[in-house]
Amino acid sequence: MKILxxxxxxxxxxxxxxxxxxxxxxxxxxxxxxxxxxxxxxAQLSLSDGRLPPGSAASAGQGVQRYWLGSDDQGRDxxxxxxxxxxxxxxxxxxxxxxxxxxxxxxxxxxxxFGGRLDSLIMRLADIQLSFPAILxxxxxxxxxxxxxxxxxxxxxAVQWAYYARTTRSAALVERRKDYIExxxxxxLSTPRILFRHxxxxxxxxxxxxxxxxxxAAISLEATLSFLGIGLPITExxxxxxxxxxxxxxxxxxxxxxxxxxxxxxxxxxxxxxxADRLRDIINPRLQKQ
Amino acid sequence: xxxxxxxxxxxxxxxxxxxxRFSRPLDLxxxxxxxxxxxxxxxxxxxVDRVSLTIGRGEIVGLVGESGCGKSTLGRLALGSYPxxxxxxxxxxxxxxxxxxxxxxxxxxxxxxxxxxVFQDPYASLNPRLRVGQAISEAPLVHGLITAQQRDxxxxxxxxxxxxxxxxxxxxxxxxxxxxxARIGIARALAVAPEFIVCDEAVSALDVSIQAQVINLxxxxxxxxxLTYLFISHDLGVIRHVSDRVAVMYLGRIVESASTDEIxxxxxxxxxxxxxxxxPVIGGHRRDYQAIRGEIPSPLHPPSGCHFHPRCxxxxxxxxxxxxxxxxxxxxxxxxxxxxxxxx
Amino acid sequence: MSMVQPLxxxxxxxxxxxxxxxxxxxxxDVSFSLAAGEILGLVGESGCGKTVTGFSxxxxxxxxxxxxxxxxxxKGEDLLTMDTERLRAIRGNRLAMIFQDxxxxxxxxxxxxxxxxxxxxxxxxxxxxxxxDRALEALGEVGIAEPxxxxxxxxxxxxxxxxQRVAIAIALxxxxxxxxxxxPTTALDVTIQGQILALVQALCRERQMSLIWISHDxxVVAGLADRVAVMYAGKIVESGTVRATLDHPAHPYTxxxxxxxxxxxxxxxxxxxxxxTTPSLLNLPAxxxxxxxxxxxxxxxxxxxxxxxxxxxGPSHRVRCWLNHANSPNRIADAAP
Numbered sequence: 001m002k003i004l005x006x007x008x009x010x011x012x013x014x015x016x017x018x019x020x021x022x023x024x025x026x027x028x029x030x031x032x033x034x035x036x037x038x039x040x041x042x043a044q045l046s047l048s049d050g051r052l053p054p055g056s057a058a059s060a061g062q063g064v065q066r067y068w069l070g071s072d073d074q075g076r077d078x079x080x081x082x083x084x085x086x087x088x089x090x091x092x093x094x095x096x097x098x099x100x101x102x103x104x105x106x107x108x109x110x111x112x113x114f115g116g117r118l119d120s121l122i123m124r125l126a127d128i129q130l131s132f133p134a135i136l137x138x139x140x141x142x143x144x145x146x147x148x149x150x151x152x153x154x155x156x157x158a159v160q161w162a163y164y165a166r167t168t169r170s171a172a173l174v175e176r177r178k179d180y181i182e183x184x185x186x187x188x189l190s191t192p193r194i195l196f197r198h199x200x201x202x203x204x205x206x207x208x209x210x211x212x213x214x215x216x217a218a219i220s221l222e223a224t225l226s227f228l229g230i231g232l233p234i235t236e237x238x239x240x241x242x243x244x245x246x247x248x249x250x251x252x253x254x255x256x257x258x259x260x261x262x263x264x265x266x267x268x269x270x271x272x273x274x275x276a277d278r279l280r281d282i283i284n285p286r287l288q289k290q
Numbered sequence: 291x292x293x294x295x296x297x298x299x300x301x302x303x304x305x306x307x308x309x310x311r312f313s314r315p316l317d318l319x320x321x322x323x324x325x326x327x328x329x330x331x332x333x334x335x336x337x338v339d340r341v342s343l344t345i346g347r348g349e350i351v352g353l354v355g356e357s358g359c360g361k362s363t364l365g366r367l368a369l370g371s372y373p374x375x376x377x378x379x380x381x382x383x384x385x386x387x388x389x390x391x392x393x394x395x396x397x398x399x400x401x402x403x404x405x406x407x408v409f410q411d412p413y414a415s416l417n418p419r420l421r422v423g424q425a426i427s428e429a430p431l432v433h434g435l436i437t438a439q440q441r442d443x444x445x446x447x448x449x450x451x452x453x454x455x456x457x458x459x460x461x462x463x464x465x466x467x468x469x470x471x472a473r474i475g476i477a478r479a480l481a482v483a484p485e486f487i488v489c490d491e492a493v494s495a496l497d498v499s500i501q502a503q504v505i506n507l508x509x510x511x512x513x514x515x516x517l518t519y520l521f522i523s524h525d526l527g528v529i530r531h532v533s534d535r536v537a538v539m540y541l542g543r544i545v546e547s548a549s550t551d552e553i554x555x556x557x558x559x560x561x562x563x564x565x566x567x568x569x570p571v572i573g574g575h576r577r578d579y580q581a582i583r584g585e586i587p588s589p590l591h592p593p594s595g596c597h598f599h600p601r602c603x604x605x606x607x608x609x610x611x612x613x614x615x616x617x618x619x620x621x622x623x624x625x626x627x628x629x630x631x632x633x634x
Numbered sequence: 635m636s637m638v639q640p641l642x643x644x645x646x647x648x649x650x651x652x653x654x655x656x657x658x659x660x661x662x663d664v665s666f667s668l669a670a671g672e673i674l675g676l677v678g679e680s681g682c683g684k685t686v687t688g689f690s691x692x693x694x695x696x697x698x699x700x701x702x703x704x705x706x707x708x709k710g711e712d713l714l715t716m717d718t719e720r721l722r723a724i725r726g727n728r729l730a731m732i733f734q735d736x737x738x739x740x741x742x743x744x745x746x747x748x749x750x751x752x753x754x755x756x757x758x759x760x761x762x763x764x765x766x767d768r769a770l771e772a773l774g775e776v777g778i779a780e781p782x783x784x785x786x787x788x789x790x791x792x793x794x795x796x797x798q799r800v801a802i803a804i805a806l807x808x809x810x811x812x813x814x815x816x817x818p819t820t821a822l823d824v825t826i827q828g829q830i831l832a833l834v835q836a837l838c839r840e841r842q843m844s845l846i847w848i849s850h851d852x853x854v855v856a857g858l859a860d861r862v863a864v865m866y867a868g869k870i871v872e873s874g875t876v877r878a879t880l881d882h883p884a885h886p887y888t889x890x891x892x893x894x895x896x897x898x899x900x901x902x903x904x905x906x907x908x909x910x911t912t913p914s915l916l917n918l919p920a921x922x923x924x925x926x927x928x929x930x931x932x933x934x935x936x937x938x939x940x941x942x943x944x945x946x947x948g949p950s951h952r953v954r955c956w957l958n959h960a961n962s963p964n965r966i967a968d969a970a971p
Contacts, residue, residue, distance in 0.1 A: 178414045178415075179409040179410075179411060179414045179415035180414065180415050180416055180417040180425075182371060182407070182409075182415075183407065183409065183415055183475075183478065183479075184417075184429075185371070186369060186371060186402070186405070186406055186407055187403070187406070187428070187429035187478070187481075187482055188399055188402060188403045188429060188432075188433060188482070189428070189429060189432060190432075193432070197428075198417050198420075201417075201419040202417065202418065202419055356823035356824065356825060356826075357823050467911045469911060470911075497679035497680055497850065497912065498679060498850065498851075498852070498891055498894045498895060499679060499890060499891065499894045499907055499908035500907070500911065501894065501896075501907075502893070502894035502895075502896070502905035502906065502907035502908075503907040503909075505896060505905055506904055506905050506907060509902065509904070524823065524824065525896075526824065526897075527853075527895065527896045527897030528896050530896070530897060530901060531896035531897070531899060531901055531902065531905070532896070532902070550901060551901070564825055565824060565825070567828075568824045568825065568827070568828045569897060583829075585793050585795060585796065585826070586793070586795075586823060586825070586826070
């Protein structure tokens with residue numbers, strides 16, 4: 001932790017971003033332990049506490065004493081809902097990114113290393129994918145697949161892999177011409193070994209940055225889809241769905257239902273982006289102190 | 291034509307009439323234009339043009355030439371790092387002489403492992419994310435030449451042999467100086483117990499004082515391990531110092547080859563003469579430079595006949611059309627110049 | 635040497651680069667002078683400060699690097715304290731530089747004629763037509779065939795050797811009194827290097843032009859220069875006429891450099907390399923920076939070495955070393971062969 005903070009020491013903005021990100025991650029992880037109520041358990045909700053402003057006291061003594069961030073139309077504690085929503089948003093964002101990373105990276109490595117027809121095939125596929133707006137593809141896929149966490153992860157995976165394939169390929173094209181790859185071939189090392197032990201680690205720095213940025217993009221795309229009502233079911237509200245939920249009450253003056261989930265989403269995405277930028281500098285071994 | 295075998299030693303590696311052509315395929319528009327009768331053809335570079343070279347066991351053959359002459363490509367053809375466009379490589383091992391590229395895959399891999407390379411850029415030739423100890427011991431572990439238990443002792447011994455402190459194995463390449471990286475590159479090549487090493491400008495990037503250290507190391511290792519080198523360099527001084535035999539390349543062809551003493555005492559080809567005239571002599575002091583004229587032609591459009599004729603002070607009419615093969619003009623001394631041994 | 639004022643006199647020049655881990659003394663107490671028509675070879679290995687010396691003379695050191703001390707007297711005027719207007723007027727006119735990479739001089743998007751004419755018109759009141767004629771002449775002088783056609787070309791249409799010729803033509807077009815050339819032939823092939831050396835040598839003779847030739851290659855300097863200065867870790871450790879310095883090298887480093895050149899040795903014999911590596915400029919010792927690589931190191935070397943004239947060639951052959959110095963605290967016999 002100390003080392004991590006030191007690595008972020010040159011800029012206080014990035015340091016704050018790191019701390020915010022860690023806090024959000026911990027909050028999401030520990031949501032069942034620290035949140036005043038389980039927002040998914042309808043038995044714990046009280047409809048009579050609907051749309052209470054921040055700081056209101058709860059009517060009946062069922063777990064929640066006070067709605068620090070207010071409550072939504074169904075009497076859900078917003079703080080609890082945000083913590084659980086963060087959990088889902090992060091789960092969806094991270095898992096879809098990891099899947100897309102593994103897939104796109106493998107394709108990109110092969111395209112860059114082998115070149116020729118395989119390269120053309122993979123890259124044309126990526127071109128086709130990238131030529132459609134991500135949200136359009138996700139909309140179509142979700143329309144076909146239906147709702148659910150697994151389905152939205154699939155949709156996000158489908159719109160993301162091409163970024164990794166492209167980034168990996170361009171890095172691999174540069175690296176494979178370097179002498180150490182030729183040396184590895186002359187030393188009789190197997191192709192998978194050259195690909196994953198020699199080529200891959202040297203293609204990673206740009207990828208890690210892209211991946212970190214893509215987590216943020218995936219989360220915001222998921223929020224958009226949920227906002228549009230085709231992402232996750234209302235029983236498992238993510239941040240996007242929470243925002244959508246409060247949207248209709250915004251003009252009635254009940255700002256908190258949309259506002260606090262929105263703040264959480266913005267904090268999360270900005271923090272990830274800032275940390276990703278710093279990560280790019282740290283990850284370069286040539287900049288490390290000896 | 292006989293391959294120019296000027297060594298008395300038994301051959302280890304033999305290149306016969308080996309060529310490498312690089313061509314850029316035409317794109318769709320150009321192909322269309324060609325169909326319609328436009329005078330467009332794919333651009334082809336004859337990087338190496340029917341070169342024969344025999345390297346004897348234990349011999350150091352120096353390959354010298356200017357940029358774009360194809361010397362690096364020839365080194366990579368010898369290693370099989372580039373597939374040859376035509377021609378054959380022969381390897382003389384325990385089982386007699388064999389054409390390497392006709393061997394079954396497992397045998398070919400075994401022969402290939404006997405041939406390694408030391409690169410020019412000591413940094414680009416090392417994987418920046420592997421500790422140097424890992425980089426050196428990876429291949430012998432994979433090939434079962436050493437076991438994991440032997441690894442540390444083996445590595446310490448090898449690092450010591452190339453003049454590095456064995457404790458440095460845990461470091462990354464960027465933590466070393468240029469001279470140390472050159473030694474690491476040599477250790478990695480030696481790790482699989484090769485018999486033949488191509489040194490591609492292996493000392494050119496180093497400062498003079500460091501260069502001398504590494505040259506000494508190469509010579510020492512040759513004696514200790516009975517190695518054979520193809521030593522590629524643009525630096526005639528280095529070539530003269532290390533080589534037993536020298537081959538001079540110009541635009542994809544070997545124009546002259548002979549033993550080192552012979553070629554420096556009696557250079558025959560006008561190009562060799564021009565190169566040797568540029569050889570530094572410290573004793574001479576302020577001297578008059580008498581430069582050879584003209585630029586090095588583009589390998590895309592080499593001159594007809596003898597490639598050197600536009601720059602040659604002795605060029606005759608025939609030189610523009612006649613590209614003569616190497617012929618033996620004195621014992622073990624081969625030249626392709628028309629003036630040597632009478633042109634007809 | 636002579637009674638006349640030297641063209642260039644560098645006195646105790648000091649250039650430093652602050653870094654995160656300390657101050658790098660790239661040039662430290664460098665002094666030399668250059669007469670009109672003289673060629674000085676400035677020799678050393680990478681990182682010895684030879685290039686920074688050239689840049690410091692011309693006022694081209696990039697921040698955070700800074701010339702922190704000394705004088706650079708060009709025809710008696712100090713270039714270091716001169717106002718920028720005056721310096722700009724002298725630079726490119728009376729003083730010119732040739733770089734290792736000719737593209738440092740050439741602008742890739744302008745035609746050669748534009749660049750030559752602009753260089754002329756920046757320093758002389760000359761009509762475009764007259765400038766064009768001079769440009770044509772300048773290209774001819776550096777040995778470019780068909781100059782009228784080549785003038786209309788862009789830099790990328792030239793080969794490396796040709797580009798360096800064009801860069802030289804630009805440096806020469808205002809007929810400067812002094813040229814500083816930084817490794818101008820290092821990237822070139824030997825036959826092309828020979829052409830450039832022949833050209834530069836002829837131009838210096840014809841025009842009484844002075845030249846500082848910065849190079850790592852002692853053998854090129856030996857053939858070209860009148861005098862040589864050997865740099866190590868920011869200091870000139872030995873200087874003198876080429877004959878005196880290379881025939882009777884007095885500093886162990888100069889001897890080491892000569893011993894490391896393969897061409898000067900019997901074929902296949904063991905070269906005599908200098909052990910160790912070049913020191914970092916950050917933490918140089920108070921004494922001799924070469925001490926830890928020197929075969930003749932002794933107690934006195936922990937003190938700053940004296941700069942004194944050695945016998946062979948009168949006062950012009952100087953060395954910065956305790957060996958053979960009369961006042962060496964513990965003088966030892968010169969064990970050199």
